[in-house]
Amino acid sequence: MIGAYEISLLTTIGIAVTFALSLNLVTGFCGQISLGHAAFLGTGAYVAAMSVVAGAPFAVGLIAGGLVAAAVGAVVGLASLRVRHDFLAITTMGVGFLFVGFTRQQDWLGGEMGIAGIPEAPFGKVGLMVVALGVAAATAAFSVYLKRTWMGFAFDAIAADEDTARTVAIDVSRYKLAAFALGTGIAGLAGGLYAFNIRFIAPDSFGFVESVTVLAMVVIGGIGSVLWVTVAAAALAVLPQWFQAVDDYKLLLYGVLLFTVMRLSPGGLAGLVARLVRGVRQ
Amino acid sequence: MFLVELFVQGLIQGSVYALIAVGLTLVYGLLRILHVAHAGLFTLGGYAGVLVTNATGSVAVALVFAALSVGAVGMAVYRFCYEPILRRPPYVALIASIGLFIAMEELFRIVFGPFGLTYDIVPLQGSVVIGGMYLRSAELVTMALAAVLIGGLGLLAGRTRIGLAWRATVSVPEMAESFGIDIVKVRYLNFFIGSALAGVAGVMVSVLNNLVEPTMGSVASYKALAIIVLGGLGNVRGTLVAALTLGVIEAYGTIYLAGFLDRDAIAFAVLIVILMVRPQGLFGRSA
């Protein structure tokens, strides 16, 4: 039998993997950098929490969280159509700050204090773990599938060079919107699970640090690589729980890792492994 | 009257933003890097301010020390962090810079503790009355420093040989190189000056708040990113106008938008609204 600790750990991993893969879809597949992805985790969490607090069934809360996050994401995607590259990085960072700045001032969302006492899921902690792991597995499977579809193929072109993608008749704007809607919708799902797992949410749970954390997962795994982003997300989610020292210096670790990976292997773990394999073969 | 006071408060805050943002926009102009770690240098300036002032009793010494030391650290950041990755795609430097910044903030927390440091005796405590308005000496000094330093920078760029080399390097790097300008030297100078200004801003903010804490750089300097975008990335004049304008908008916004939006989010709301209308920033040239 697994104990309460392992259950909570596995739930956390499931949520982290889902969240990281959702960013990987936008940044890795479609090449659109986002520095405010936690805002969509937050949107999903708030919508799900408010729904169940108001008496809606958990599944409804979860799905509503995903849908609202996707809708907000599509709006942000509209913004991304106007700006590119560096401007996009700062715009998405701004979206993250706007989310925190907005929720803090909303009394109906609990203001700075957030929402406490989110009811426990009727399917219990084990049930939640199963749902979280299931959503993570489904997201990974969907990512792998997406990469093989013509949508994923068009994303490749856009990530490489969006002007040239237009010259092969790809409607870059609509594809970017689709990427944002999918990625933020899945982030919203992860947010709902987060709210049900922690059962307390506040604006600062979804700030810049969380956006950087999820970016770290994607970057360290290797931008675009489903397998290694999953590995990196799981590792970065459990390390702070296993090692108190890691927990204390979590941000230092993320910071140093982000820097070191960019400096030494911008392809992340995926790039590193590919290079090793190539080295061994030769 | 109240409106005028808000306006002046806005200008003071805007001066701080300007000191920080000028360095950021200079780096962008030269290297096309969003130098997020600039925020860490600003915080470093704050620590230098408090520590040196408490040790020597002179905030003037602290200002000079902060300018020189933060400027030197800025050059080191260029040498060891950016130079090796300049040829990689732009997101590489951006993410590396974010990592560096987060690591710096954490180092401050670990070295100086999470609660921040204060002045033994807060410098520049006096106040003056101008036109019926109370202004703290520290506020006046902040504005004066911003005006003098940025004005001096303008003279340096416009009137001196090295300044001309600098501007040439920013507008057409390949050409500058063929004219025998030492691009690397220009980059070091650029990082030194930009970082020194951020260091000075750090000292003044720590004096204004009588506090320096590890996270001091977060909000102010992300805001600086918003400002340089509004100013049209790499455009110093645009950045100045954007900094002062944002300071003023925030001053009014804090009063009139309080129930709706956090002060620190106003910058980004303005940013996003303006980018929707003008994707190249307020003062950027259209592509």
Add this chain to the structure above:
Amino acid sequence: MTAVLEVTGVTVTFGGVTALDDVSFVVHPGELLGLIGPNGAGKTTMLKVVTGIVVPQAGTVRLANADLAGLPTHARMRRGLGLAQQLVRTFDNVSTIENVMLAAGRQRTASPWAALFQVNRSVERRIALELLERVGIADAAEQRPDHLPLGYRKRLQVARALALDPALLLLDEPLAGLNHVEAAALADVVRGIADDGRTVVLIEHNLGEVLRITDRLVVLDSGRKIGDGEPGAVIRDPVVHAAYIGEGEAA
């Protein structure tokens, strides 16, 4: 017979520079039109106007009698344009053949949500391989384009533009960077494309090949049209001679 492309009174200025000054010309069905002129004449700018990358200050562009004004680039490509740009721009995160497949799959990528349910790439792979063979670079099909020599990348662009099955193929200096033999071979390919009934506009500095394969020439100089007609006659025109050949001697 209606024109495939009809450009009327197109004017483009960049800041103070007038890149195109009231230029008009037509391209007839099945024709291989050479668009020539000295460096900076405005040839590339003209293609950018046709494909919607540059918006002209004045003038109209009609493709098969339909005004293209206001249409974004991708929509124009869907209406029957294919473009190989002067500066080589390839998708370097996928293989050479996949570059071509992306264009060949334009029906599949028409709508993102429909594209999400399409996985099969075999038809496009077959078409792409044929095109790579046609331009003579099938040996590099599985390689990443960024590792290929310029001549290969240039030909990849031609294959990719062709893969859109365009009514009008626009080629901007496809022969640049190719050696003598390769250039002649690709010129033959371009001639062959026209012989198949496809309409082609070819920008090229290699006058020998241009005179050998084109049906008609339009000459630009400093943004103005200074010649339009049968290649041999146009090239002997003193005005064209002065502008074009004179510049060639000076260079």
